[in-house]
Amino acid sequence: xxxxxxVISGSGSNLQAIIDGCKSGQVEGQVVGVISNKADAFGLTRxxxxxxxxxxxxxxxxxxxxDYDLRLGDELEKLDAxxxxxxxxxxxxxxxxxxxxxxxxxxxxxSLLPKYTGLNTHQRALDAGDAEHGVSVHFVTEELDGGxxxxxxxxxxxxxxxxxxxAARVHTQEHRIYPMVVNWFCQGRLAMMQGxxxxxxxxxxxxxxxxx
Numbered sequence: 001x002x003x004x005x006x007v008i009s010g011s012g013s014n015l016q017a018i019i020d021g022c023k024s025g026q027v028e029g030q031v032v033g034v035i036s037n038k039a040d041a042f043g044l045t046r047x048x049x050x051x052x053x054x055x056x057x058x059x060x061x062x063x064x065x066x067d068y069d070l071r072l073g074d075e076l077e078k079l080d081a082x083x084x085x086x087x088x089x090x091x092x093x094x095x096x097x098x099x100x101x102x103x104x105x106x107x108x109x110x111s112l113l114p115k116y117t118g119l120n121t122h123q124r125a126l127d128a129g130d131a132e133h134g135v136s137v138h139f140v141t142e143e144l145d146g147g148x149x150x151x152x153x154x155x156x157x158x159x160x161x162x163x164x165x166x167a168a169r170v171h172t173q174e175h176r177i178y179p180m181v182v183n184w185f186c187q188g189r190l191a192m193m194q195g196x197x198x199x200x201x202x203x204x205x206x207x208x209x210x211x212x
Contacts, residue, residue, distance in 0.1 A: 005085070007034075026179055110122065110174070120163075133166055151209045
């Protein structure tokens with residue numbers, strides 16, 4: 001059973017989807033710990049409710065990114081995590097951290113990468129007049145939101161949508177595809193080889209596995 005650690009900053013809705021997937025057998029893994037840089041993150045409550053180790057790891061006064069990431073990495077090592085899932089973790093990771101856990105770091109980003117890296121993706125899609133928007137699950141590399149895409153899900157953009165309505169539509173897809181990708185990793189089907197995502201030993205295209 002693959003040992004999964006989830007790193008969050010907020011409410012943890014994707015965390016909940018993964019916890020539920022593990023409980024139902026949809027995900028052949030076990031969430032062994034949840035770490036948050038925000039001590040009041042509701043995701044920590046979700047972890048406690050599921051009898052999962054909930055670790056608050058706030059930034060210390062004057063602490064730089066490298067020192068924080070070193071502490072975070074040490075906590076993950078203590079958990080003996082085989083897979084690290086970023087689920088709304090609102091910090092940019094240092095290259096040293098990414099290198100330390102290369103090939104074992106997944107992230108979910110609310111856009112159809114490579115479109116709209118960074119923040120405010122839903123409003124940016126609306127401002128651009130896009131007909132479709134979506135979400136991407138990808139391996140984490142040193143480039144912000146730039147690691148190889150594993151799976152994307154698209155949603156339509158309707159006339160009259162605002163950012164909240166579009167975000168809600170995207171969240172529904174997030175909760176479907178993130179547990180699916182986590183399970184691929186747990187099954188040994190998913191890997192990052194030479195900077196590319198591979199599923200069942202075959203390199204995935206730039207937009208990831210074809211899934212609508």
